[in-house]
Amino acid sequence: MQIPKLKAASQRGSEPAIVSEFNVKKTLLGKYIVSYACPHCAAQLRSSESELGQEYDTCPECRMPFSVTSDASEEMEAVRLAAREAKRNKRNEKRLAEEQRKLRLEEEILRHSQPLMQAEKSERERRRQLVESYESESVSEPRTRPCPFCRETILEGAIKCKHCGSNLDAAEKDDALAGCLGLLLGPVGLWYKGHWAAGFAWLVMTMIFAISSAGLLLIPCWIGMAIHAASAKPRG
Structure with missing residues (x-):
């Protein structure tokens, strides 16, 4: 229940009683108050910080004068400083926890990246x-071979023909493997050698002949597709 603010009263011929037992509390609005019991009737009272400086107050219940000890102001200030310190410590602890989390994350990343760094090294x-082996080989006369597409002379380790521009990696496609792929997977053998259009054409033609002949021409068309895959030249 809200207790009215204490108002100063006139002296009634006797010195006001001194309130020496009190509690400092913080309200929901963040203000600090002093709560205590009236030294005359034990009514529960409270005073704000601005009211503590009065010479004496009067109890709103029994109308008797009293005075709150000056220690209340000092205690209120001490409680306020302690609250500020606790808030600052809590903020610092939160920052410390965040920095520790970042440090652990960086250490974890570093721990996982070390094998990659070693592999890169x-x-x-x-x-x-x-490079050193290539440099030592370049001193002697370079070895050559014929281009599998245009038959012009090129370096043995060349990746692309300087005459016809063909990709020499494609020339290494194995004919037997292409034939096996064609026999097992149809157009995949032609696609393996880079003949995408031919692979799709064979696939469509095989389906048409198989449907029109009730499946009788499926095997011959399938074998023909495998032979084409095995004999076709790889595309660059």
């Missing part, structure tokens, strides 16, 4: 040795 060393 090994790869750089491998490339360096490869």
